[in-house]
Amino acid sequence: MQESMKAFIKTRYGGPEILRFEEAAKPSVKADDVLVEVIANSVNPADWHILRGKPLFARLSYGLFKPKYKIPGTDFAGVVVETGNNVTHLKAGDRVFGHHLKGGAFAEYVSVPANSCAVMPAGTNYTEMACVPLAGSTAYQALVIHGQLRRNETVLINGASGGVGHFAIQIAKACGAKVTAVCSSKNADFVTGLGADKVIAYDKEDIHQHDGQYDLVVDTNGNLSHADYKRMGKRGVIVGFTTMPHMMSVLLRKAFSRFPLAQFTAEADAMDLEMLGSLIHKNKLRVHITQTYSQHDIPEALSYMETMRTKGKIAIRWLR
Numbered sequence: 467m468q469e470s471m472k473a474f475i476k477t478r479y480g481g482p483e484i485l486r487f488e489e490a491a492k493p494s495v496k497a498d499d500v501l502v503e504v505i506a507n508s509v510n511p512a513d514w515h516i517l518r519g520k521p522l523f524a525r526l527s528y529g530l531f532k533p534k535y536k537i538p539g540t541d542f543a544g545v546v547v548e549t550g551n552n553v554t555h556l557k558a559g560d561r562v563f564g565h566h567l568k569g570g571a572f573a574e575y576v577s578v579p580a581n582s583c584a585v586m587p588a589g590t591n592y593t594e595m596a597c598v599p600l601a602g603s604t605a606y607q608a609l610v611i612h613g614q615l616r617r618n619e620t621v622l623i624n625g626a627s628g629g630v631g632h633f634a635i636q637i638a639k640a641c642g643a644k645v646t647a648v649c650s651s652k653n654a655d656f657v658t659g660l661g662a663d664k665v666i667a668y669d670k671e672d673i674h675q676h677d678g679q680y681d682l683v684v685d686t687n688g689n690l691s692h693a694d695y696k697r698m699g700k701r702g703v704i705v706g707f708t709t710m711p712h713m714m715s716v717l718l719r720k721a722f723s724r725f726p727l728a729q730f731t732a733e734a735d736a737m738d739l740e741m742l743g744s745l746i747h748k749n750k751l752r753v754h755i756t757q758t759y760s761q762h763d764i765p766e767a768l769s770y771m772e773t774m775r776t777k778g779k780i781a782i783r784w785l786r
């Protein structure tokens with residue numbers, strides 16, 4: 467008989483209120499997978515985008531009329547309880563952190579490809595490490611892989627106080643770059659404390675008129691126009707999303723321009739996670755958790771996330 471577990475379940479697209487905390491089948495482990503007992507999660511904008519099936523084109527991947535994957539949740543940290551036949555680098559008992567865009571993490575157990583998680587560094591806890599995977603990988607991939615950021619370069623990070631942004635400041639500093647952070651004035655001290663060299667408060671100075679020059683412009687908020695990137699940067703990376711018309715306008719202009727502007731979807735990669743773990747171990751990267759909820763309050767945590775006002779990360783700790 468198949469074992470069961472507790473999990474959040476969605477059977478249609480909608481807001482956090484459609485989620486039900488129910489019995490579900492404990493996932494089976496495929497040859498390249500590991501089964502992880504979830505001890506902590508964090509929430510990301512991706513969780514509510516996928517939950518609502520918005521923007522609509524996301525339904526091509528996540529199910530046209532109803533969700534293909536019934537259990538939501540991207541980020542997790544926990545303990546490996548079983549490994550697939552092909553997995554050699556992880557074993558039962560390992561403390562791991564990782565992410566899976568197909569979901570499944572808002573559950574007692576999640577089965578994921580072994581290469582989408584990494585061993586937690588010594589001295590770290592599950593709650594902080596559950597906050598790292600998607601936001602940290604996105605920041606790392608935006609700056610280092612797609613942005614090709616180099617030592618002594620200047621980088622402008624638009625949307626610097628949220629999950630991705632607060633990691634991006636610290637990773638850029640660890641790369642030896644000079645960082646200008648764009649956030650609301652209430653978060654100016656926060657981003658300075660993370661290492662930002664300069665701060666632009668977007669509620670005091672219009673970023674669309676800002677005439678500073680940077681080697682790299684990274685937009686985690688998603689409100690910069692193609693003209694903004696060209697005016698301020700030598701290269702640009704689009705991370706965030708505001709509205710479909712805005713995104714289409716930037717991508718259309720990008721198609722007819724030689725300006726090097728990258729857009730990407732973050733990948734779950736064990737090597738990137740190990741790199742983030744090593745930065746945490748060396749105290750070059752720290753996680754700011756603004757609020758921690760229990761698993762029962764995951765819908766409330768998702769509603770908070772939807773406000774797009776999160777400072778750092780929101781964590782979930784499983785009570786058993």
Ligand SMILES: NC(=O)c1ccc[n+]([C@@H]2O[C@H](COP(=O)([O-])OP(=O)(O)OC[C@H]3O[C@@H](n4cnc5c(N)ncnc54)[C@H](OP(=O)(O)O)[C@@H]3O)[C@@H](O)[C@H]2O)c1
Binds near residue numbers: 687777
């Ligand atoms: N491309 C990818 O693969 C990928 C991966 C992960 C995330 N994302 C996207 O990246 C975006 C950010 O994700 P996140 O996890 O960092 O979200 P988050 O934690 O919810 O961050 C929201 C932040 O946005 C800031 N913000 C709001 N309005 C702003 C404005 N007008 N100008 C500048 N900053 C503003 C807020 O700061 P203040 O309160 O200081 O205004 C807040 O700190 C989302 O759109 C998400 O979907 C993309």
